[in-house]
Amino acid sequence: MASTPSQQWDEGKAAKRAGKPDTANPYEAGSQESADWLDGFTSDEPEQNVDRPERGEG
Template identity: 60%
Template sequence: MPSFVVSQTVFEEGKAAKAAGKPYTDDPYRAGSQDSADWLAGYTADEAEPSAAGPDEAVDPSAVKVAAGREP
């Protein structure tokens, strides 16, 4: 569980909603509330964290060129 979650119960509700195939828009809490943030944290708990470097920086550019059949 991320350290910013206040309610473990609400976090687990979000995880269960995703496991049940519900869309993230089924968040039952008021937008901007701590409960909504906890629910969405649970909903997205199994997703990879985005790279702070961005998608282009996360991969060696020379590997992309070689994989695409071009010389570096």
């Protein structure tokens, strides 16, 4: 089931489009709002933690 992006997600996405740095996140570090904002900010970036076997595994 897909979820609807939050207001914070939208704000993060808008900040990225406006050329602001990730340090422009106005929410308290560690809060769900901060996480949602950062998720929106990085939504157009490729996934960093892609599971794939290391050399010699699987």
